Amino acid sequence: MIANTRLDAHLAASPPRLRYTSLLGDVLEMTHWPLGEQTGDEHKINGRVVDYRAFPLMGNPWVHQEAGAPRLTLRDEEETV
Numbered sequence: 001m002i003a004n005t006r007l008d009a010h011l012a013a014s015p016p017r018l019r020y021t022s023l024l025g026d027v028l029e030m031t032h033w034p035l036g037e038q039t040g041d042e043h044k045i046n047g048r049v050v051d052y053r054a055f056p057l058m059g060n061p062w063v064h065q066e067a068g069a070p071r072l073t074l075r076d077e078e079e080t081v
Helices: none
Strands: 006-010 017-021 027-031 043-045 056-059 063-066
Antiparallel strands (some): 056 063
């Protein structure tokens, strides 16, 4: 497994960045910018920027809330609130 994955860590660089290649060849890239200096492309998977707004803030069979949405939905076997 170690021979077929790769981790490139540049933690002393400015900005610090990390690149991981999985067994299947997928590439995860992360760059750290100080608060207020983010560019929006700090996190990438296979070269594509991760759009965190496309994911729910919370999402499972019992709780759901879209990011930035005012509505939180709670469910159990008998009731939805």
